[in-house]
Amino acid sequence: MEAWGVALIKVVFIWAWTLIIATLMTWVERRGSAMIQDRLGPNVCGPFGILQPLADGIKLFTKEDIVPEKAKKILFALGPIMFALPAFSAYAVIPFGDKIVIGGKEIILQVADVNIGFLYIMAIGAMSVYGIVVGGWGSNNKFSILGGLRSTAQLISYEVPFGLALLSVVIIYGTFSLREIVLHQQGTFLGFLPNWGIFKQPLGFILFIVTAYCEANRVPFDLPEAESEIVAGYHTEYGSMRLGLYLFGEYVNMYTLSALMVTLYFGGWHIPYIDMSKFLGPVAYGIASFLVFFLKTCFFLWLFVWVRWTVPRFRYDQVMSLGWKSLIPLALLNLFITAFLVQLTI
Amino acid sequence: MGKPEVKRDYTLGERLYLVEIVKGLGITWKHFMKNFRASLQKGPHTVPTCWQYPWDKREISPIFRGEHMLLLDEEGREKCVACGMCQRVCPAKCITIKRGKVKEGEEAKYAGKTYCASFEIDLLRCIFCGLCEEACNKGAIVLGQGYELADFSRQACVADKKRLIGNFLRAKEEGRLKPKRPPVPVAGAKDAKAAGPQKAKSAGGGQGKGLKRGV
Amino acid sequence: MAQDYVKINIGPSHPAMHGTLRVIAETDGETIINAEPEIGYLHRGVEKLAESMTYHQFIPVTDRLNYCSAIPNNVAYEMAVEKLMGIEVPEKAQLIRVIMMELSRISDHIVCVGILGVDIGALTPFFYLFIQRETIYEMFEWYNGSRLTNTFGRIGGVEAPLFPGFEQKWIEFKPELMKAIDEMDKLLTHNRIWMDRTIGTTAFSAEDALNWGFTGPCLRACGVKRDLRRDEPYCMYDKFEFDIPVGKYGDVFDRYWVRMIEMYESIKIIDQAIEMYKALPDDAPLMAKVPKILKASEGEIYSAIESPNGELGFYLRGDGSDKPYRLKIRPPCYMVYQAFGELVNGEMVADLIACLSSLNVIAGELDR
Amino acid sequence: MQLLERIKGCLGGLIIDISEFHGDIAVEVDRFKIVEALTRLRDDESLSMNFLSDLFGLDNKAFYEKPKKKAKKGDAEGEEEEKPKELPPRFEVVYLLLSLKTNERMMVKIRVPEDDLEVSSVTSLYKAATWPEREAFDMFGIRFKGHPNLKRLLMWDDFPAYPLRKDYPLEGRGEERSLVYGD
Incomplete structure (x- = not known):
């Protein structure tokens, strides 16, 4: 019974936390892009405009909910939910800290330490495309359908290098559990480098980050919603909170993917060369590990924003050819080399 | 007719995507830091584009054509x-x-x-x-x-x-009256000098005034 | 078996449409099979309007042709009227015209190149350039009180000398502008994503371009070295040193590149013009002697200048009254845009947008 | 008069009238021979007028309604037998040509009577004439034979009048009120 209670608290905490991060990210994105572009951005609501997401939320909630006359009503309603739900669920298997001891009880800072965490991420991540396709189709708008189709093709193509890049990580650590992968990354590698995934998988990391951008529909892979070509892609016809769910889902996806990057390649909650558990109390250690993990995640979240406002957008066929002609061969090569090296060392 | 074949060679750096993207990230980072510092300052118009309009207005030209x-x-x-x-x-x-x-x-x-x-x-x-x-x-x-x-x-x-x-x-x-502009100097009628070739034409029979007709 | 294509209607209200343009494209997947541009959504009957206005009254209307750079329109019209009436414009006025025209050429190219970046997804360089455009507008504002629709110049000259701090402002502004253009260059030109998007898209051969009546940067991008400033000099352009950049294939990248280089060339011209301007005495005439009520004799003329978009011509027929009998504007992008269907045929939907922004079609000028 | 001489040499008998005003040469040719005239001007070695700058229509009505001008026009009418002398053709189509070789410009004009508004299209020579011809059709009702897609360009398809004609009022006749929106 107690285990249930703990699990529930963790779930509620991580949902709320993700929500807060996603809302804050909309503000960071707007302020950050403004700073990059020599502007100020929203700075009126609250100090530094930090309450802007709240204002946006109120606006989205109170706006009239318009359903196009010729839209397929059920699909139209289903789309945003199908997009947002997997985005929220994916975080369940990612460890957001090491462990914390409260009342003599050790609690792992992870909603569920599933031993197939990897497969869960892959499966849930691929689900979100349904939300886009269903929404695009249900809108009964040519631009929406184009956006939906672009998204499908893109996700199917990039799922392969994404999976292959992950597979190399699995080969190295020999486990599917994300928590165990992080635990493996303690200490040093080759004597002087932190024992992080990125130093064992440099090519794999580049492949992973490129495909992650594609999975998250971010620039330079934001073709499904390329606003200058196909208006707003799959969410052309959406308004009010339905649109809000799509936008929200995107940021939650970003958060999940950033956390995944930290987990796999940047040592999770480890600080290089320092073992925090040695000199911190159990409670302080739990909080510190959580914060370290979060700060690392923040960097990747910011990278999403930073890249978005720096590079132009690909064209549809170029994304395809990049995926199939460059990334998949590279991912296969990476997998092969990894397997070979692992075989040598064992 | 038809579209011409386009052949351009990419350098290795261009081929690899990431080199130029990283350079670009450097430029945007510089701008970010500059503006981040500027936005922390108090006072109007700290960032070059932004005037916080109702509170802070830009200086307009004394000869502005308004109301x-x-x-x-x-x-x-x-x-x-x-x-x-x-x-x-x-x-x-x-x-x-x-x-x-x-x-x-x-x-x-x-x-x-x-x-x-x-x-x-x-x-x-x-x-x-x-x-x-x-x-x-x-x-x-x-x-x-x-x-x-x-x-x-x-x-x-x-x-x-x-x-x-x-x-x-x-x-x-408010002391915002338009300054009096001096009258524009007008060329004298007589010195209608050739002030640069007004549409010089190799065969365009001079600046012929009036209409000439005839086959 | 008959094949069905998807018809998508881009515009007149679409986030990537510059003004009120509309393209009806038949697509096979993402590939465009057939695209037909439709125009006329901003048709205001400017030519009809001209027939009811005096020669002077029409100057503000010309502002509204190419609203991204009003000054070349004003000057083109004024030069046409001056040619019709045989008025010689004083040297100093011509220099002011050159300076102002080149400034607005820079601002027009800024708009075109910046928006091209936005349409290909790079929003940031757009802002870097538009800040500089703001300074140019400020200079216009200090010159004659208006920023966008300048109503610059009068028939027979200009209305005012350059404002006192002009040169200082220009000297301060020039490095900023060059830095912004450089940043755009660094952010985009060698970026593989940008190159892939622009190189080879909507390439056009020089023969086709001439046959379709291309002028300006779009023609020069095809490799034809033609610039009215050099070929049919007006406003003392033959006294300035500047290069005419040409492209090779006439694709989006070449159009972009020609415009980027032209901004640098315009800076050169302004530098020289300011030097020449300073050498003239303060009381040098700015206006030719023009009668208060302008009446043209019977006759017809055609006068053209190199506006930022290409050859901007005015055909004028006078009938002895104070109003033009017939005025015909030859807008540069009108001729370019009619080839749009041919340009984008076989390209993809994303290229359509890139092509459109690289042509710099301005609806006000297109529909008149 | 070098250009003038060359034009005369090139077109020869096709010229009905030739005038020069402030250096701009305007040549009037027979309206049935416009394609031939433009071809000759383009292919002539010394002229090579190979760029069509613009093409547009023009309504002469008000022009010749003034008696003074009527008399002036009179002497140029000799070659058009089928038209009565008092009523010269109402419309003109003006072609602005440019030689990219010598940077010279000229105008070629044809006159089109109101009762037979058909002119052969020059789109086969210059693609640049595609929209200008549509616009001339739109604004004056001059029909261009052989044009690939002759329909209204700036006004909507059902617009009942030709707005740039001199008898069309500046403020319109309220056609937009009869527009039907939607399906």
């Missing part, structure tokens, strides 16, 4: 004599003037022998080209610096004489 004003001379008399030049020259036809004759005892109010009984400018039609200002012999109508012209009704956007003179009085109070 019109009708000028009074030093003795407080209306300069306008309702000659109608501005009305005639206006490309948007937004000025309507009614002329009145100055009666005995009213000389202290009006500078000329006639005056404008009503003077209306439809600011919705006006394109702020400044031709009325140029056409006015008396220097009575001048485009001022007012640019906040939005209003709730069409009628409110028609500026009448009272509002136009009010504009002048306010501008005078």
